[in-house]
Amino acid sequence: MTRRSFVLGLSFAAALAVGGARAAPAPVTQTAVFAGGCFWCTEADFEKIPGVVSAVAGYTGGSEPRPxxxxxSSERTGHVEAVKVTFDPNKVSYxxxxxxxxxxxxxxDAGGQFCDRGPSYHTAVFVSGPDQRREAEASRAAAAAQVKGKFVTPIRDATTFWPAEAYHQDFYKKNPLRYRTYREGCGRDARLKAVWGGR
Structure with missing residues (x-):
């Protein structure tokens, strides 16, 4: 084999290797933002859903940067506690x-959620773009038909999402006893059963 053919062979092998890498695209994920009262609980609920890659506790909806x-919690920023959910759309849909x-x-509940009261605990679905808005509005209409009382949770345009402090992330995993005590004491699951029953 000549030096020229050897070099050409190496170049061809390199091209195949590069082409092979391109043939396996990186997984595509999407994000969704929900405000469901205490973000410890919202994060815990979403991370249990198959197809969810991660859920990050944070703040959104207000004007204060890096709150x-x-x-x-002083109720002067306009932000609510929220969770940014990253998910695989091939495994779970928006x-x-x-x-x-x-x-x-x-x-x-227009005043907060369960034992947590005030504007920072208001609920909302924050949508990015017309596709998410269309899906969220259709879902809201279907859910509202199953609930007694006025359905007050709004669908809002997404704004900057600010991750919360590190000690709030995965709180239910890091502090399981404290989390369970809080959730039960707040009456969250009892109220959910009253609102939704077996639906």
Whole structure:
């Protein structure tokens, strides 16, 4: 084999290797943002859904940049506690996530959620673009037909999402006893059963 043919052979092999890498595209994920009252609970609920890659606790909906928990809980920022969900659309659809979201909240409560009161605990679906809005509105209409009382949870345009402090992330995993005590004491699951029953 001549040096020229050897070099050409190496180039061809390299091209095949590069082509092979391109033939396996990186997984495509999408995001969705939900405000469901306490973000510890919302994060825990979503991370249990097959197809969800991650859920990050944070703040959104207000104008204060890089808000802290203390600022948001002061009720002067306009932000609500929310969760940014990253999911694989090949395993779970956006519509399915919205459908499941309603059943993790009391959508008739305009003052907060369960034992947590005030604007920072208001519920909402934050949508990015017309496709998400269309799916969310269809889901909301279907869910509202199953609930007694006025359905007050709005669908809002997404704004900047600010991740919460590290100690809030995966709180239910890091502090399981404290989390369970809080969730039970807040009456979340009892109220959800009253609102949704077996639906």
């Amino acid at each position: 802290t928990y203390e600022q948001v 519509r399915t996530l919205v459908d499941k979201f309603w059943r993790t909240i009391d959508p008739t």
